[in-house]
Amino acid sequence: MQDWSGGSTMKTMSTLTNARVLLTGASRGLGEELAVALARRGAKLVLVARGEKELARVRARIASEGGSAVAITADVADMEAVHRVAAQAAAAFVSDGKPGGVDVLIHNAGTLGPSPLELMLDTDCEDLERAFAVNVLGPFRLTKAVLGHMTLMGRGLTVAVSSDAAVNAYPTWGAYGATKAALEHTMRTFAAESEGSGLRFLVVDPGEMDTRMHADALPAADRSTLTPPRVAAERLARAMEKAMSDEATFTRVELGGAS
Numbered sequence: 001m002q003d004w005s006g007g008s009t010m011k012t013m014s015t016l017t018n019a020r021v022l023l024t025g026a027s028r029g030l031g032e033e034l035a036v037a038l039a040r041r042g043a044k045l046v047l048v049a050r051g052e053k054e055l056a057r058v059r060a061r062i063a064s065e066g067g068s069a070v071a072i073t074a075d076v077a078d079m080e081a082v083h084r085v086a087a088q089a090a091a092a093f094v095s096d097g098k099p100g101g102v103d104v105l106i107h108n109a110g111t112l113g114p115s116p117l118e119l120m121l122d123t124d125c126e127d128l129e130r131a132f133a134v135n136v137l138g139p140f141r142l143t144k145a146v147l148g149h150m151t152l153m154g155r156g157l158t159v160a161v162s163s164d165a166a167v168n169a170y171p172t173w174g175a176y177g178a179t180k181a182a183l184e185h186t187m188r189t190f191a192a193e194s195e196g197s198g199l200r201f202l203v204v205d206p207g208e209m210d211t212r213m214h215a216d217a218l219p220a221a222d223r224s225t226l227t228p229p230r231v232a233a234e235r236l237a238r239a240m241e242k243a244m245s246d247e248a249t250f251t252r253v254e255l256g257g258a259s
């Protein structure tokens, strides 16, 4: 098992204790609950989203439990913003004279694309382009920005939050599904090119969750059948702990349903 504790003498309760985590889409939904779940395990967090006030609220929630988080307002589809995020995260993680760096990168920010959902034939190319910019190009750019340092460290976990729409073709979910399939394949290929480097890649299908994205996509859904994001976040945190201890460079996990 790799040592992620940074040499801390603190009793390690989790492979995520003291891990330096850069998490996108942290202002609500799965991202907010994952931020809290990781902070409770002693991870150090940099949180990214566009909504400044919402991020500040999440940061305050973590601080109220004694956790540590820095918030960066940015659109992951914005090329310059992504490089700023990578640089600010590295700077935020400099401590005790040790160089900064990201141990765990989580691509959770996502967009449905056209909303309400549309048939492929009705989907504007510009809407598809925007969905690819948020769900694929942003994560690709951010991965490239942090992977060099992870490779030098000989360890690092990159997580991509995907969907079963990446695998199954559902009418009106085409734009979203195409971006998630591309995101997954991007991660698979990074992993194939990283064999033996100590890096780990985890793709997660979180299942249907009771979040704003789900309400935007399917407003009439019975919310009692949906997984609370807090439950999905706990499952994801456990999947991350396992991926960090596993030998496999690439893992794909389905987090399961509401029960």
Ligand SMILES: NC(=O)c1ccc[n+]([C@@H]2O[C@H](COP(=O)([O-])OP(=O)(O)OC[C@H]3O[C@@H](n4cnc5c(N)ncnc54)[C@H](OP(=O)(O)O)[C@@H]3O)[C@@H](O)[C@H]2O)c1
Pocket (backbone or CB within 6 Å): 024, 025, 026, 027, 028, 029, 030, 031, 048, 049, 050, 051, 052, 054, 074, 075, 076, 077, 107, 108, 109, 110, 111, 134, 161, 162, 163, 164, 205, 206, 207, 208, 209, 210, 211, 212, 213, 214, 229
């Ligand atoms: N809900 C489901 O049933 C479900 C199922 C399968 C997969 N997923 C995936 O799970 C992940 C989390 O979704 P969720 O359901 O928690 O959705 P959500 O409640 O809508 O949250 C999405 C998060 O992403 C951020 N975000 C969106 N666009 C962004 C951008 N361009 N730049 C930076 N941040 C951005 C949002 O913050 P701002 O708006 O403030 O930027 C928010 O923090 C997504 O990748 C989604 O595709 C969800």
